[in-house]
Structures are given as C-alpha cells and as structure tokens.
Amino acid sequence: MQSNPKDIKTDVKRAEFTYPVMESFYTIQGEGKYQGHAAYFIRLGGCDVGCHWCDVKESWPVDTHPVKSVATLLEEALAHPGRLVVITGGEPLMHDLGPLTVALKDAGFRTHIETSGVATAITGIWDWVCFSPKKFKAPNEGILALTNELKVVVNHPSDIPWAQEWSTKLPTHASLYLQPEWSKQDQMNPLIVDFVKANPSWQISVQTHKFLQIP
Numbered sequence: 001m002q003s004n005p006k007d008i009k010t011d012v013k014r015a016e017f018t019y020p021v022m023e024s025f026y027t028i029q030g031e032g033k034y035q036g037h038a039a040y041f042i043r044l045g046g047c048d049v050g051c052h053w054c055d056v057k058e059s060w061p062v063d064t065h066p067v068k069s070v071a072t073l074l075e076e077a078l079a080h081p082g083r084l085v086v087i088t089g090g091e092p093l094m095h096d097l098g099p100l101t102v103a104l105k106d107a108g109f110r111t112h113i114e115t116s117g118v119a120t121a122i123t124g125i126w127d128w129v130c131f132s133p134k135k136f137k138a139p140n141e142g143i144l145a146l147t148n149e150l151k152v153v154v155n156h157p158s159d160i161p162w163a164q165e166w167s168t169k170l171p172t173h174a175s176l177y178l179q180p181e182w183s184k185q186d187q188m189n190p191l192i193v194d195f196v197k198a199n200p201s202w203q204i205s206v207q208t209h210k211f212l213q214i215p
C-alpha cells in the first residue's frame, strides 16, 4: 500500500528525533529472562536516580554524550543479524522513547527496556519491560502493569523482603529475579540461593556478561 503524504511527513519527523547515546553494542543479554540471547544494546545518557553501586556511572550526565538521530540508530542496529534491541541507560525513560521504538518495531525488531521506572511519563512500545526499582528514588507506578520481569539488585539482606513487596504489585505473569550486586556476591549469593530454594516462584539473575568478559 502506498503511504499518503501525511505518513511520509510523520516518518521523516520520527527519523530526525534525537537521543544522547553513551554507547551501543551487539552482545549477549547477560541478565534476566532473555539471558543468553543475542541483543543490540542502546545505552542512552542521563540518570538522576543515584544508585551508589551503579555499574555505569559514566551514563549519568545527560548532556555530554553524542546525540544521534533515530535514523542513525536504526541503521546501526540493522547492521547486525539480531532483531532484539535492548534500550538501557542511564535511565532511558528520561527520554521520549516513542519515536525510537516505533521505528525499531516498524523495522522488525523486538523492543526490550531496562528501567528503574523513575520517569514523569512512560513512553515507548515494548515487547519486554524489565523493571528494576531502586530505594533511592520511587518509580512512576504506571510501570507496574507493564512489567514483564522484576529484577531487584540485592546489595543488602533487607533488599530481599523489599523485592517481595514489589512483587505483590505486579501482574501475576511477571517473572521475578534477584540479582546480586556485583561486588557483594560473596555475602549476598548464599542468602539469595536460600531464598529462591524456599520461594521457588523467584529466580536468580547473575550478570553473566561480566563472567564472559563481554560488554
């Protein structure tokens, strides 16, 4: 079917929309339900949540990263054979993710997001939402109904009951993960293992890409 002139204008406008991009890379999803799958990651700049253990603090500034258009991001993503894109950050929901995700979906990608849910608006069209709430800033509760997986970083024993509280607010189909904070594995892993054995609706997510020494 031929597009009418209005559609062409919308497509052009969408393609020109820009985002601050810290990095993008084709790798293996290291965490959660899609662990082990080839995925193209787009890491957007900007985060004001302030997790002291954050493993990508370089992403926090919003205005120091190169700005890229949807058209460029799409072209770069299409250069790889995988058709799964993970939008992460930083906190990706600081940006209007509508233009980027519509373009990616039009091009045949599955769209996944990694988010703390801290946002004034929850934008984008998503095949998979990983919600990773943080004690340092409350999420927009609009994220709850959209959540496909809950992934709580365990940096202290009290993070486990805190994760259980979040799980009660989610759709029943949501997958539930506890992920040890990378530098606290010796202390947290035994607690997480015991918890999951006693609460088998939960699973462990370890950051497998770090063991594999890939991005």
Ligand SMILES: C[S@@+](CC[C@H](N)C(=O)[O-])C[C@H]1O[C@@H](n2cnc3c(N)ncnc32)[C@H](O)[C@@H]1O
Residues within 6 Å of the ligand: 047, 053, 054, 055, 056, 088, 089, 090, 091, 092, 114, 115, 116, 117, 131, 132, 151, 153, 179, 180, 181, 182, 183, 207
């Ligand atoms: C860097 S964050 C970016 C996306 C978003 N800001 C968020 O926090 O969900 C990506 C994932 O890494 C997790 N993460 C960050 N630092 C970590 C660490 N030191 N150990 C384990 N997981 C970590 C986050 O909780 C989140 O699930």
Ligand SMILES: Nc1nc2[nH]cc(C(=O)O)c2c(=O)[nH]1
Residues within 6 Å of the ligand: 027, 028, 029, 030, 031, 041, 056, 088, 089, 114, 209, 214, 215
């Ligand atoms: N391989 C790989 N898997 C990941 N899953 C979530 C990540 C993120 O930083 O959002 C991440 C990442 O940085 N690398």
Ligand code: SF4
Residues within 6 Å of the ligand: 047, 048, 049, 050, 051, 054, 055, 056, 057, 059, 089, 090, 091, 116, 134
């Ligand atoms: S919300 Fe995500 S990117 Fe922001 S500080 Fe926390 S872990 Fe890092």
Ligand SMILES: [Mg+2]
Residues within 6 Å of the ligand: 055, 056
């Ligand atoms: Mg990471």
